[in-house]
Amino acid sequence: MDTTIPFAAVVAVIALAMAFNYTNGFHDAANAIATSVSTRALTPRVALAMAAVANLFGAFFGSKVAATIGSGIIAQPEGVDGMWLVVAALVGAIAWNLITWWFGLPSSSSHALIGGLCGAALVAGVAVHWSVVWSKVIIPMVISPVAGLLIGYLVMAGLFWIFRRSNPGRVTRGFRLSQTASAAAMAFGHGLQDAAKTAGVVVLVLNIAGYHNSNVVPIWVLVLSAVVISLGTYAGGWRVMRTLGRRIIDLTPPQGFASETTAASILYVAGLAFGAPISTTHTITAAIMGVGATKRISAVRWSVANNIVGAWFLTFPGAGLVAVATWYLTSVFR
Template structure:
C-alpha cells in the first residue's frame, strides 16, 4: 500500500480520536446544567447531547473551512502529514490531562495550539492574522459576551416571573431545559465536529487526495459527527461535576438561562463569522454571569479562577506538546 495513503489514514484516525476525546471532555457543555438541576437524567441527557452533536455537525461547514485553510499551511506530502499528526496528538494529550484534573478547558483550542506548535517546528506557515482574528479575539470576547448576556438574561427572567409560584416555576423551567440543552448540544456539534472535519480535509489536501482544503466529503461529515457523538455519550463526569456543581448552585431557571445564552452565542457566531470559538468558554462564562445575579458570594470565584488559568494555559501547553511530538513522529514517517 502507498505509504502516503497509510499516513493519511493514520492522521484521519488520530483526528477521529481527537473528536472522541472532545466529546467526552466537552459533554458537560450541553448537559451539566440539566443534570445538576435534575431536568434530565444523566443517560437521557447524554443521549440527547450525542444526537444534537450529530445533527450540528452538518451545519458547521463554515467553521471547518476556517480550520482547514485559515490558520496554518503545512508542507504538502509526508512532511505536512507529520505536522498535522503531531499537532492533533499534542491536543489529545492535553485534553486527557485536563479531563483527569476536571478542568473544563477548550478542547478545540488545544487542537489549534497543538497544530500551530507542530507547524512552527515542522517548517510550515502559520497565518498569525488568522490566529488573531479567528482564535485570539473570539477567545477574549465570547466569554465576556456570554457572561454579560447571562447576567442580563437572568435578571430578565427574575423580573418576568417575579410573581410566579416557585414550585410551578421549577417544574416549568426543568421542562424548558430539555429544549435549551438540546439547542446547546446542536451548537456544540456545529462548532466542535466542524473542527475535526477541518483537520481531516486539511490532511486529505496535504496528502494530495483532494485539490481543495474547502471541499468536505460526505463521509467526513458522518465520521466526525459519529466520533464526537460517541465520545459525548461516553460522558465526561469529572467536567460535568465542575460545571454543574462547583461554580454555582444551579437551579432550573439559572440552568435554562445559561444554556439559552450560550447556544445563542454559538449559533450567531457560527452562521455569521464562522470563527471556531470555544463552547466550553461560552457556557462556563454564561454560568458565571447567571450566578452573579445572586451576589458576589453566589459564584465560587476560586474555582472560576482555576478554570480561567487553565484556559490561558491551553493554547501554549498544547503547542509545546505538539512541537515536541513532531520530532519522533517525523523521524518515523519521513
C-alpha cells in the same frame, strides 16, 4: 496525488483525528448537559443520549468553521512532513484534553487543537496565518466569555423580573422542562463548532495527500466526524461535568435554562455568521458565572473559576508545546 504518502498512512492520521474527536466528545459533553443534569431536569443517560443526537445534527451546519480550521489557521503543508505536522498537532490536542479531563477542568478542546496546529507548524517551518488566528481565534476567545458573562447576567435578570410574581414551584417545574430544549440547543451548537473542527483537520489531511483539492468538506467526512463525536459525547465526561454543574455554583432550573440559552446563541452567531471556531467550554462556563452572579457575587465560587481561567490561558501554549515535542520525537520516522 502525492504518491509518496501511502493510503494506509492517510487512514492512520484520519483515525488519530477521530481519536481527538472522541476525546472532544467526552471532554466537552459537560458543556451541553452539565446544567440540565445538576438541576435534575434530565437524568445523566437521557441527557447524554439527547446531546449525542443533537451533536450529530449540529455537525452538518459547521462548514464555515471547518474551512477555518482546514485552511485558515496554517498554510497547507506538503508531503510526508505535512502528515507528521498534523500528527504532532493532534497528539498535542489529545494530550491536553486528557490532562484537563483528569483534573476535571473544563478547558477548550478547540484551542487545544488550534494550539497544536500552530505549535507544530512553527517547528516544521510552515507559515501560520496570524491574522486569521488573531481575528477568528484570539479576539473571539476574549469576546465570547465576556459576552457569555454579560448576556447570561442580563438574561437571568430578565427572567427574575418576568416571573417575579409567579409561584416559585411552578416556575421551577416549567424551567426544568424547558431545559430539555435549551440543553439540546447547546449540544447542537457544540456539534456545529467542535465536530466541524475535526472535519476541517481531515480535509487538511486529504489535501496534503492529494485525495482532495478544495476546502469543501465531503459528506462522508462530516458524517464520520459527527458520529464519532456523538459516541464520545455519549461516553460522558463525568469529571468535567461535576465542575461545570456543581462546583462553580449550585444551579436552579431557571439558571440552567438561562446559561444554556445564552451560550447556544453565542455559538450559533460565531459559527454560522463568522465561521469563528470559538470555545463551547469558555462560553458556557462564562454564562454560568454571569447567571450565578445575579443571585449575589459571592454565590459564584470564584476560586474554582480562577482555576478554570488559568487552564484557559495554558491551553493554547500547552498543546502547542506537546505538539513541538511530538514533532521532535517522531523525527526518526521522517
